[in-house]
Amino acid sequence: MNSIEIRFKHKLGNVNFDIDIRIPNRGITSVFGKSGAGKTTLINVIAGLNTPVEGRVTVSGKTLFCSDTKVNIPVHKRKIGYVFQDSRLFPHYNVKRNLLYGVSQLDLQHFANIITLLDLSPLLKRYPSQLSGGEKQRVAIGRALLSKPSVLLMDEPLASLDIPLKKEVLPYLEHLAHEIELPIIYVSHSLFELVHLANHIAVLDNGVAIAAGPLETVWSTPALMQWQTADNQSSLFEASITDHNKEYALTQLQLTRGVLLWVPELTMMVSSKLRVQVSASDVSITLNKPTQTSIHNILPAKIVEILPLEGEFNGKNVLVKLELAEECFLLSSITTWARDELALKEGVRIFAQIKKVNVTQKDIKQKA
Numbered sequence: 563m564n565s566i567e568i569r570f571k572h573k574l575g576n577v578n579f580d581i582d583i584r585i586p587n588r589g590i591t592s593v594f595g596k597s598g599a600g601k602t603t604l605i606n607v608i609a610g611l612n613t614p615v616e617g618r619v620t621v622s623g624k625t626l627f628c629s630d631t632k633v634n635i636p637v638h639k640r641k642i643g644y645v646f647q648d649s650r651l652f653p654h655y656n657v658k659r660n661l662l663y664g665v666s667q668l669d670l671q672h673f674a675n676i677i678t679l680l681d682l683s684p685l686l687k688r689y690p691s692q693l694s695g696g697e698k699q700r701v702a703i704g705r706a707l708l709s710k711p712s713v714l715l716m717d718e719p720l721a722s723l724d725i726p727l728k729k730e731v732l733p734y735l736e737h738l739a740h741e742i743e744l745p746i747i748y749v750s751h752s753l754f755e756l757v758h759l760a761n762h763i764a765v766l767d768n769g770v771a772i773a774a775g776p777l778e779t780v781w782s783t784p785a786l787m788q789w790q791t792a793d794n795q796s797s798l799f800e801a802s803i804t805d806h807n808k809e810y811a812l813t814q815l816q817l818t819r820g821v822l823l824w825v826p827e828l829t830m831m832v833s834s835k836l837r838v839q840v841s842a843s844d845v846s847i848t849l850n851k852p853t854q855t856s857i858h859n860i861l862p863a864k865i866v867e868i869l870p871l872e873g874e875f876n877g878k879n880v881l882v883k884l885e886l887a888e889e890c891f892l893l894s895s896i897t898t899w900a901r902d903e904l905a906l907k908e909g910v911r912i913f914a915q916i917k918k919v920n921v922t923q924k925d926i927k928q929k930a
């Protein structure tokens with residue numbers, strides 16, 4: 563009941579769509595995949611902009627489309643917010659009129675909340691030609707939210723922005739995801755946006771969902787590993803804060819029961835949840851626990867798999883999958899020389915030394 567269910571079959575061009583996924587009714591779910599994989603088509607089916615030949619779409623138990631029972635709620639009655647790549651604002655209306663366009667009954671409190679959330683107050687009297695690309699997208703997001711949708715669809719909302727503008731809008735999206743109680747389905751093909759924004763992910767390939775689930779789980783599957791270059795493989799964890807060490811300005815994180823890491827001090831309360839990313843090239847392997855080292859994070863682990871690396875690292879480096887605890891894995895990238903010298907193979911117990919831990923998303927508890 564508390565999910566968005568999308569099941570449909572359809573043919574567009576050369577792509578035969580066969581989708582059957584459930585998306586959680588909260589947090590940000592990224593629809594991810596190559597160009598032409600079917601991402602826009604998937605959200606258009608939810609919005610009612612594409613009508614599949616067969617299938618069913620439900621949001622929180624409400625059927626929007628069902629080919630069996632011949633239900634097909636019109637686009638404007640689906641209570642869907644949609645933000646496109648380009649903001650699609652009316653050039654002859656100022657920001658306030660653009661925001662209110664299509665709002666039949668104005669809820670002043672809701673309006674004030676959205677203005678604050680997206681920091682739109684200074685822009686209200688300006689016309690779209692007087693806004694930057696990032697500001698236009700904030701207005702477009704505000705307009706979509708003002709209709710009080712039950713789900714917000716975003717089709718690569720940062721794609722048309724250059725990198726400085728992307729960086730300007732991203733914090734608003736992160737903030738939005740924390741503050742609003744609304745599922746967001748976010749089309750993207752940027753790994754950076756994924757690790758900063760998404761809680762869940764559905765990976766599409768040629769009209770089929772090849773993986774779906776919490777991002778930390780799907781991250782280490784082939785569906786997403788193939789997107790990370792050989793020298794850029796990493797592990798993602800949902801961690802919780804267990805302690806602070808004020809004297810040394812450090813914070814302790816728990817990745818899973820019994821697996822603890824120290825990171826530079828975070829101004830978050832104990833038990834807050836956050837996402838951390840560890841680059842495989844920041845993890846080295848030793849057979850014995852080092853005693854005289856400046857590295858704080860040294861964890862016992864077992865080698866479960868040794869994978870060859872492709873591309874320029876082919877034959878020079880390998881990716882070692884380490885089990886830190888049950889269902890808790892860490893990747894390490896080491897040279898084939900180190901592998902041979904230490905006689906590393908599956909089943910060998912080692913120590914993983916972690917040089918750097920990046921916090922990529924804070925307060926994910928509220929969103930997940």
Ligand SMILES: Nc1ncnc2c1ncn2[C@@H]1O[C@H](COP(=O)(O)OP(=O)(O)OP(=O)(O)O)[C@@H](O)[C@H]1O
Pocket residue numbers: 574575576577595596597598599600601602603604
């Ligand atoms: N109206 C249409 N008529 C014919 N083929 C279409 C139509 N719309 C989409 N397609 C095809 O369906 C496939 C999926 O398109 P879609 O736009 O959903 O992909 P996408 O993953 O969003 O791609 P991109 O990242 O490039 O936006 C593509 O092969 C596309 O050419």
